[in-house]
Amino acid sequence: MSFENRFNSDEIGSSIIELKNVSRQFGTQQVLRDITMQVYSGETLVLIGESGCGKSVMMKLMMGLLESSSGDVLWNGVPIAGRSDGELVQDRLRFGFLFQGAALFDSMSVFENVAFGLRQNTKMSEEYIRHSVMNRIQDVGLSAASASKMPSQLSGGMRKRVGLARAMALMPDIILYDEPTTGLDPIMTDVINTLILKTRSRRPVTSVVVTHEMSTVRKVADRVLMFYPLSRLQPGEPQIVFEGTPEQAFSSLDPRVSQFVYGEARDRLEELAAA
Amino acid sequence: MSTASTADSRNLIHSLGGETIRFVEGLGDLALFTLTTLRWMTRGLPRRSVVLQSMYEVGVRSIGVVLITGMFIGMVLAVQGYEQFHLMRMETRIGAVINIALVKELGPVLAATMLAGRVGSAMAAELGTMRVTEQIDALRALGANPYQYLVVPRFLACFLLIPLLTAFADAIGIFGGWLLSTQVLGVDSAFYWHHSLDYVAAYDVLTGLLKSMFFGAAIAVISCHRGFNCGAGAEGVGRAATESFVLSFVAILVTDFFVTIFTTHLYYVIWPAPVSLL
Secondary structure (H helix, E strand, C coil): CCHHHCCCCCCCCCEEEEEEEEEEEECCEEEEEEEEEEEECCCEEEEEECCCCCHHHHHHHHHCCCCCCEEEEEECCEECCCCCHHHHHHHHCCEEEECCCCCCCCCCCHHHHHHHHHHHHCCCCHHHHHHHHHHHHHHCCCCHHHHHCCHHHCCHHHHHHHHHHHHHCCCCCEEEEECCCCCCCHHHHHHHHHHHHHHHHHCCCEEEEECCCHHHHHHHCCEEEEECCHHHCCCCCCCEEEEECHHHHHCCCCHHHHHHHCCCCCCHHHHHHHC | CHHHHHHHHHHHHHHHHHHHHHHHHHHHHHHHHHHHHHHHHHCCCCCHHHHHHHHHHHCHHHHHHHHHHHHHHHHHHHHHHHHHHHHCCCHHHHHHHHHHHHHHHHHHHHHHHHHHHHHHHHHHHHHHHHHHCCHHHHHHHCCCCHHHHHHHHHHHHHHHHHHHHHHHHHHHHHHHHHHHHHHHCCCCHHHHHHHHHHHCCHHHHHHHHHHHHHHHHHHHHHHHHHHHCCCCHHHHHHHHHHHHHHHHHHHHHHHHHHHHHHHHHHHHHHCCCCCCCC
8 A cells, every 4th residue: 555545535425523512621720521523534623712711632632643531532433542652653644733833843954844754654665755845845936045044044935835745745545734824924815815725736635724815715715713712602592603614604694703803802802901 | 808818818718719720730740751762762863863962951061050150159168167177176077077078969969950940941941942833843743752852862862961960060079178178278188088088988979979869860851841831922931941940949948858868778688787767
């Protein structure tokens, strides 16, 4: 079996990641409460919500980088909790993760960053790795000359693109994007949005995107989930306050959803001043 | 008045209890961290290039500072000791005091302190920065275990190279003490070495080197643990670096005490004496 086809492709539309009654707290602070949701194979799911409502934590729970305080995370219907360390590491390679700040390894060049996963997990020849890495670097619109640069020499947009190239290096089935456009100018934001679409058009991948950028929601989302901070909810109210298409999000009559998608402060300033 | 005093006492007990719980939790967490590191060490060594990089940072780049401090501590011992020994007209015996102090205590502790300051703090800051910038999560996402990739190479480098650094500190300290005693203070060189050899045994040198391995292990584990549990932002990284040095230094002295008791007992087990000091 070739490296690219080492995983059985999931049936399009089947549940690939599932969270069942998942809660997560850090010390005494609860961030996620009783979340139940699914990610379907082949879709692009976008998670929106205010800062601090637990979207990034959600992504790390999905990938098994964090453990839930209660509830189950399932991959293809099987809970990840029972897996051994080795199984978890292997199964996690189905995922590519683009971190919020790109999380490039400072001590390595762009080339070494992108090659890291291949060197760590495969026995491929250096020649194949070089070929594969240069392809990934070109896929994200970077020149061959940038391969030798260090992360400190890159702009924000370049760092994100290198992060994306690194996330794609192991040809994952599922790519998780944690705020891929935060801090970028509008043009670079659109470049990243286009890259997300191009990645999907090249091969069938499932994508989960956390973003605050409504242009990203409009451009890439098949389905949108909106999270609400627990501190603003009444006990027992569900934390996911919206699920639907991007069009439905923009026409939602729920004031919590419309306030977020149209970016309106409303009475928030007075609330913050009183706090 | 009595109600206020009762409330104060309760607060004091409450905060004391809280601190005790946090201390025990911290120790337990450090113990688990150490066990996880040892477990990952048995699952195969990390790539040679990663270990060599750590060894270069820990060993090669520490030689300069260890040599300078070792040299000066040897010379300071000579200056301090000479006056006292001169009053008793026993200045030729100064070499025994300088050299026994160096190989048994000052060499290992000095090399370890330099390592904790130069390497331990840097390790805590580097791993702390990796944690706050999600690079440790990125390692896991790319199929690498952070313990195997980050902690094991640093542990091996500190554990294996600190005896060499200690040997350098011992040697240069002995040279510094001899240089000042014989070339500046006028002590006879032949008697200086003769009395030194009477008092300094191979056992003293070996236990000093052995002791340093415990110091190296403690520095690596504490520094990596602080880095892995670093708080958010620049303040968190700074605090991790400071805490790693302070905790490592305390650990060096505490470990020194217990290992010294052990090696002293061991000495009397191997070579029984009529009266044991301990």
